[in-house]
Amino acid sequence: MARKGKGGASRALGRLSITYLYAVGVVVLVLALAYPFLRRGARQKPETVDLSFDIRVMVLNGCGAEGVAEDVAATLRDAGFDIVGTGNADAFDYDRTLVVDRCGSSEKALKVGQALDCRLVLTQRVSAPNSDVVVVIGSDWPELRLKSSGNHAKGLS
Numbered sequence: 001m002a003r004k005g006k007g008g009a010s011r012a013l014g015r016l017s018i019t020y021l022y023a024v025g026v027v028v029l030v031l032a033l034a035y036p037f038l039r040r041g042a043r044q045k046p047e048t049v050d051l052s053f054d055i056r057v058m059v060l061n062g063c064g065a066e067g068v069a070e071d072v073a074a075t076l077r078d079a080g081f082d083i084v085g086t087g088n089a090d091a092f093d094y095d096r097t098l099v100v101d102r103c104g105s106s107e108k109a110l111k112v113g114q115a116l117d118c119r120l121v122l123t124q125r126v127s128a129p130n131s132d133v134v135v136v137i138g139s140d141w142p143e144l145r146l147k148s149s150g151n152h153a154k155g156l157s
Contacts, residue, residue, distance in 0.1 A: 055112065055133060056084045056133070057073075057076055058085050059083065059085075059087075059137070060088060060089040061087070061088050062093075062136040062138050063137055072116065072135060072137055072146060075146045076116070081115070089137075094137070095140065096138040097135065097137050098120050098121075098138065099118050101125075101132075102124060102133060106123060117143075
């Protein structure tokens, strides 16, 4: 009878080991399947990247105030925009500042307009533009959000 008791105990121990291994296997399997979902909640939000530097801007003086194109360009450059040039517009009689989308991406023009607090944004698509956005500064330039604005007498850009 002693044999029978030992065999019964070893069988019970074997069943317990198998049950234990089975339970461990199930837990490992559940964790392996749940791991991607658990990690998803632990991820941090990706940092938002400002892509302003990808927007090429030409700044043109349309009001005749001396140095205003450079002031606007400096403000936009400090905001991260790529200034491809400054100059004079076709005339100095622009009453309002315009932000013109030249590449068909109104988002880019709106972003430039927001940086200057200019609400007049137009679209004028051109094939192979040298800039994505053109800013034509009008006589309302004192209302723009500029980094620094000096004394601008009537004159050239």
